[in-house]
Amino acid sequence: MRYAIFSDIHGNLEALNAVIKDLQSQKIDGYFCCGDIVGYGADPSKCIQRIQEIKATSIAGNHDWAVAGKPVLSRFNAFARQIIGWTAQVISDEEKEFLSEFPLTFKNDDFVLAHGTLHNPEMFHYLLSFLHVQWTFDLLDRDVCFVGHSHIQEIFCRKDNTIKKNDLYTVSLEKECCYLVNVGSVGQPRDRQPDAAYCIYDTKAKTIELKRVVYDIAKAQKKIIAAGFPEALASRLSLGI
Numbered sequence: 001m002r003y004a005i006f007s008d009i010h011g012n013l014e015a016l017n018a019v020i021k022d023l024q025s026q027k028i029d030g031y032f033c034c035g036d037i038v039g040y041g042a043d044p045s046k047c048i049q050r051i052q053e054i055k056a057t058s059i060a061g062n063h064d065w066a067v068a069g070k071p072v073l074s075r076f077n078a079f080a081r082q083i084i085g086w087t088a089q090v091i092s093d094e095e096k097e098f099l100s101e102f103p104l105t106f107k108n109d110d111f112v113l114a115h116g117t118l119h120n121p122e123m124f125h126y127l128l129s130f131l132h133v134q135w136t137f138d139l140l141d142r143d144v145c146f147v148g149h150s151h152i153q154e155i156f157c158r159k160d161n162t163i164k165k166n167d168l169y170t171v172s173l174e175k176e177c178c179y180l181v182n183v184g185s186v187g188q189p190r191d192r193q194p195d196a197a198y199c200i201y202d203t204k205a206k207t208i209e210l211k212r213v214v215y216d217i218a219k220a221q222k223k224i225i226a227a228g229f230p231e232a233l234a235s236r237l238s239l240g241i
């Protein structure tokens, strides 16, 4: 199987379309989203519709549930709160219901998905500390776990209770290892690379590939400004922060 896994689209239609176009030129057996389809960007409805069109299996991000009116046990900054309120006004009731039904985790025979961490996924922790990496590995009962939320693309590997961060974009999976993959962000990367991020897991080739794709950042920025959002939400896109 060749799985495509991506996360944190955040209402950025230009980035999502570029990722889908790149994926549709490849053989892909299933699309998976680790949450946060909405929030920060100016095209929440269109992003939801694109996810529905490609029949991506999605789990809940903190922004998805907040927009849908579900209680979320994580804090939002002022910009995030402002756009969550705006998004809740502009998307349809059906779209809110779609977001509200996302589960916190997903599991199949090959991998597990969570938005932030497997440890208390309802808390939406960021996978930014060694402890969170370790706790997620401790709970992992598949070879691979995919997450998003921090918007930083990276791969951790655990072998014989030793955890290492991988420096390569393509990893060949070893039998005695398990992997924790942050797939990065489609619509608002924060790893100082502005290109949209996604990931391919090929179970036959036994590889995980971190991918980046260029998109029309200026167009997404213009829409953010036209919607009346804070300028910082537009400028950060070209900086990847």
Ligand SMILES: [Fe+2]
Pocket (backbone or CB within 6 Å): 008, 036, 061, 062, 063, 115, 149, 150
């Ligand atoms: Fe998130």
